[in-house]
Amino acid sequence: MLANELIQRFEQFAPLKLKWDRDPSGLQIGDRQQEIHKVLVTLDVRPEVVDEAIKVGADMIFAHHPVMFRPANNLDYQEPQKAMYAKIAAHHILVYAAHTNLDSTDNGMNDWLAAALQLKHVTGLVPGYHADAVKMTVIVPTDQVEAVQEYLTNTAKAKLDRYAFNSGEQFSVDILQDQVTKAVAGINQFVSADRWDYQLQPLVSGGHQYSMGRIGDLAQPMTVSAFAEQCKSTFKIGGLRLISQHPDDLIQRVAILGGDGGKFYPTALAQGAQVYVTGDVYYHTAHDMLAAGLSVVDPGHHIESICIPKLTALFKQWQAENNWQLAVVASNVNTDPFTFI
Structure with missing residues (x-):
């Protein structure tokens, strides 16, 4: 599979718009169109983690902390961190980081x-980011109303507006603005575009607050x-x-x-x-x-290593749901720089 399939699915779960200013979350090293077979999940990208990726045969590293948080002013391979970049490139390993967007997303x-x-x-x-809401008034054949309502409420995170005018063919839902495109595409899968229509009206309240x-x-x-x-x-x-x-x-x-x-x-x-x-x-x-x-x-900062088992389980769930030809491996390297004595 292509790395972009995993990246796109993850960014549905934790969109980059949730990240904070100056946070370099996202693709760190590599080409998202690269074919991948095994992903290593880690908290930090350190030289010992890269060695682990090479040892287990991973061609993608998925981390919480960005490996390139501060721009490098040179690539002097005498410095361990910069030598690590060379090793990543030499072994064609793609590196992706999800930092403050993973911190802020729901169920993250x-x-x-x-x-x-x-x-x-x-x-x-x-x-943090606030997702605005709109009122979506849907006109759809009577025999499809129940199916469309079920799709919008279960899949597109919409809430049926029971106080709006509803008829046999018309109803309204409150829906996040960023879910509208997905909702329209989904409805078009089981109702032909010429048999239904919709209108949008901005809402001054509601929406969803990410934190x-x-x-x-x-x-x-x-x-x-x-x-x-x-x-x-x-x-x-x-x-x-x-x-x-x-x-x-x-x-x-x-x-x-x-x-x-x-x-x-x-x-x-x-x-x-x-x-x-x-x-x-x-x-x-x-x-x-x-x-x-x-x-x-x-x-300490290292308690965020909870992301390793959580992301590993999430990726394995998506792998099963989408029949991805992808192995998911949790890093066993302890990257905590502190030891209590």
């Missing part, structure tokens, strides 16, 4: 992390210290940094943002978080967090 990175902590009543934390990070509630209150210990167990780490003036206080409302999310702590506070879980907290930011009365658990 931060939902996986929130689920790992067993949070309830989960909502978004830091607003970075999540906030929710623990099933039962626990102390800050106990929650920190739970994080160590959940994320299988040997240690973490706890920032708290009151580690024995009971807490229940928890915010989490995978990666480096220290600068968003005011947003967590504003939404009522008692504890904020994020990595790479800066020394002076930690002082500000303490002054604001927020407890913070810093389990």
Whole structure:
């Protein structure tokens, strides 16, 4: 199969429009029209990961963190990172990265992390891309109304507007603007284009808000210290940094943002978080967090390695659904640069 088949399917799940400014998510190295047979899923693209890809025969690496986050000013092969680029090219390995779009999409990175902590009543934390909605009024033969409604609500994420004028052949749905093209193409598969029509009307409210990070509630209150210990167990780490003036206080409302999310702590506070879980907290930011009365658990950046089993399972599901001739392999290389001693 072509790499572009996997890329297009993934970008339906986590569109690039969800990525944050200056984030180089997407194709990193290679040609998306390249034929691929095996994809290696990893958190980071490091020299040892490239060696693993070569060893297992992978011709594509799918990573969360971009390998080319900062532009190279030369290709001096005496530098290990740049020698790695040469090795990738020499072995015709395509590299693709899904960073902040995977962080922000529904059922993506931060939902996986929130689920790992067993949070309830989960909502978004830091607003990002907002998908606008439109009202789609459909006129279709009476004998096709039920099928079209079922398609729009189940496949195109539409919601039937029961307050609009509906007749035997006409009904309205609220649908995301970016789903309209898909909806029209889908309906055309089972109703000929000359037998149905539609009109669109912009909606001033509604739509869908994508967000970075999540906030929710623990099933039962626990102390800050106990929650920190739970994080160590959940994320299988040997240690973490706890920032708290009151580690024995009971807490229940928890915010989490995978990666480096220290600068968003005011947003967590504003939404009522008692504890904020994020990595790479800066020394002076930690002082500000303490002054604001927020407890913070810093389990490191590497907890995002949860993406490896999650993406591997997702790709295998798509492989089965689409009968792709593609093997999917989870990386076994630990790219965490830190060891707790």
